[in-house]
Amino acid sequence: MVEPEGVQGVPVSGGEDGAPASLAVILLVSVLVVATCGLVYELLAGTLASYLLGDSVTQFSTVIGTYLFAMGVGSYLSRHVRSNEIGVFVRVEILIAALGGWSAAGLFLLFPLVEDFRIALYGLVVAIGVLVGLEIPLLIRILRYRFAFRDLVSNVLTYDYIGALIASLLFPLVLVPRLGMIRTGFAFGLANVAVAIALLLVLRGRQKIGADLAAALAVMLSLVAGLAGADHIQRWSEVAFYGEPVIYARSTPYQRIVITRRGEDLRLYLNGNLQFSTRDEYRYHEALVWPVLGRVANPREVLILGGGDGLAAREVLKDPRVAHVTLVDLDPEMTHLFRDEPSLARLNGGSLGSRRMTVVNGDAFRWVRQARGRYDAILIDFPDPTEFSLGKLYTESFYREVARLLGPAGVLTVQSTSPLVAPRSYWTVASTLEAAGLKARGYHAYVPSFGEWGFTMAAHQPPGDAVRLPAGLRFLSQASERAMFDFPPDMARRPTPVNRLDNQALVRSFAEEWGRYDG
């Protein structure tokens, strides 16, 4: 190769093709841009794959491997570009902008629609990889007359690696947390198409650019539209958020109810938080219900607070001694759904439609204050105290009202988050029940969907060990029931504050402990 004379690092003016010197500057800048974009698409695909398919090590590893290999293919194919390298480069940029820009949004939207998501995912990864692989060889060829060869290689690779650094830092620190994946895709697609448009503008007058410019502008327009509508796309693709096919989704005034099904596994999510999986909900609900009913001599009147899915009620109604159940749940759409939809009513054995059942739709926080009944057993099954509003349902004031509703020989239990992940939060529930004048006792069970899960039993007298369990339970036996009350040191009781309306100690510790756990 002939090395033209040139000052190190500075482009030789007027290349062989007679293009202006500004072209070289734009091209070098574009190395930086395309390198950044290329890595961002790769990271997007890897993150999306681990997000949607799980197992991040495998997903990242295979996506990155495929992508790098596809880049190799692209580099190989670059030899078949025999003329008009710059024109081809511009078209490659437009194509990358379209594919890369829409990659995240497209994958999210495709996820619930396609039979095998992996084909779509790897197809896209290969396509983008091949195109990105074409970029650098083409750029080197375009620039070969403008730099001494040693400078050229040095320049291009330097910008390439700087771009990689920029992308790898921006992606986790700024892009994903601030923009989200869908917007990130669009934003970098715009960067690619900007390179294409800048080159086309430099080339105008020397080449026919009309068709290319129109294509570039069309892609740019679609990306801008996508960026503006990213929120809508996010909502449509909510399906993908759950990682399982969604069979029901509805927003009520109180929450977003989503039900997914994969094979036999049906799951309920409220506001994105898993409430149960049919694979193991029996463990949770047996542990919630039977230690309580098994300690009450004659549980005629039972109160359930929360539990609008009717699964706890299903367990309760198995007990022939129970004459009547009152279930208080905020959201009428929730209880109607689990009463009227046959596939869901089958899960709870039609508990919500039972003649022994009274469903009250109202805010339990208000309801307990005006309620007048006496209950032999009270099962409190609220969502975790993730917000101040929910935290009120775990306060001393609330438990005082509940204690008033609990018969003299009655027993209650409270689902009280994980004693392993959030031991301080877990034991706060016991401290708070005690501050409300009750005797509390913790127990826990392993529920695979949730992990190690905790409950707190309480009564006017200290709850004893003696328990009568019905036959036919899948999880609880006398021995396994007894074992639930044993807390190894990592979950052992520790001093905690009392959760009051005016300190919301539980919401604060819950956020801190789960925040640490979720990293």
Place this chain on the structure above:
Amino acid sequence: MAEPTRREVLKGAAAASAGALALPGCAAQSFPGTLGGADWQRGHRVRDGGFPAPQGRAEEAAIVIAGGGAAGLAAAWRLKDAGFEDFVLLELEDTVGGNARSGRNAVSAYPLGAHYLPVPNREARALRHMLQGFGMIMGEEDGVPVYDPYQLCADLEERLLWRGSWQEGLYPSSGLGAADIMQRDRFFREMAEYRGAVGADGKPAFAIPRAGSSADPRFTALDGQSFARWLDGRGFTSPVLRAYLRYCCRDDYGTEPEHISAWAGVHYFAGRRGWAAHGDGDRELTWPEGNGRLVTLMGKAVAPHVRSGHTVFGVAREGDAGALVSAFDHGAGASRQWRARTVIMAMPHFVAARVAPVETIKGALRYAPWVVANVTVNRQPRGRGSALAWDNVSTGSDSLGYVVATHQSASAGEGPTVLTWYMALSREEPVAARKLMATRPLAEWQRIVADDLLTMNPDLAGAIERIDVWRWGHAMVSPVPGFLSDPARLAAIAAKPPVLFAHSDLSGLSLFEEAHYRGVVAAEAALAHLGHRFESLV
């Protein structure tokens, strides 16, 4: 009301505090709602006269309370509590409660004005006694009052929109420079010293009720200058601190720091020593309907004595034996008279001066106008950073933010609620602001409120169902420099039976505690005058 001209509307928009937020020319989205306020027609008729002459014989009552706001109701409550029944309370509006009145719709009850009561100081004996009677104080622990946790403001109490993100508390906690931090710490240190300070007369430097404050000139000298000047002089120049203090002045007094007495400015921070068990001394009592809860309970306690829809338009002294009270009964469309041995004028001073000119002397009391909007939304506000609090304030807005009506009553973090939005029209002269209030149409208020709310909470786009706007022409007395020695105020305080005065403007501070104290003091003076035996709560 005459249709305002376009020029007036535009001028008004430019002059209003929130004017900058209004976008003239953009398609106004209109919301359902109502435009309400203190009954101006009835109020202005007191000024303009023209009531028919009273017919028939005058009714007899030992005590007539003229005015059913917090002070008048407190006087009535005090009489009833002392076992005294021979009194009537005349109220111009159709419901009692004054600026603590409340509204209600299908979603929630909500305040129209005053919306909280800080846990009272130990010296507020009468008020504590009343709160005990209402079950708000449930008992005592080691002699210290225990408050009902349901009625204390639940956590999270306050959040602030600061630099694009919500944070807990109302003082910015991030992005402060070294000077900001030093000044902030020095300011709160000095206020803590004032809170503990005792004058040469053995009284606390700053007390609530205000009447319990020391007369030591070391402290009262602060009344000689504005709060803003005092802050300048003390080197409190940090913009963050000053913005916070401006918010405080407007929130409690409806007035800019330039226009309030430095004594009142310090009193805001140094007057409160809430007395409560469980460390609740710095908390506030609040309810979905705000202080509507308090006035409703007081009103119920004295209901048989209340005559609402009665505008008192004349009080004529009959020697020292009593006074003749003339009132127009809006229901009957006729004027009536009461012959009372004592009259308690439980109305703001500027009204009292119209009703009984010879009993008052001229002063310089100023009143701040407010606008309160109740915004019904079909979902709760959110935002980046801290979760929704009871009181939500933005550093970027000239409004005073909004409180959430369902904060105390519900545990649902999602469903519909009512947001009560506050704005003190403190940037312009009160007279100009009142004129603006009288002419600006509902749709324009709604647009100002919606723009401000959506700037704070873009997440509420599409969630607003209705906006009800309420205007208070004279919402609060302004403690202007020199208010401690204002002759009108001092004369009204010193008044003797048969004509007494009771209103928070006698204290110069528009606080429920002050209104209550003035009502109780007047009631006890009346009882003493009538020779009724009672044990003083003052």
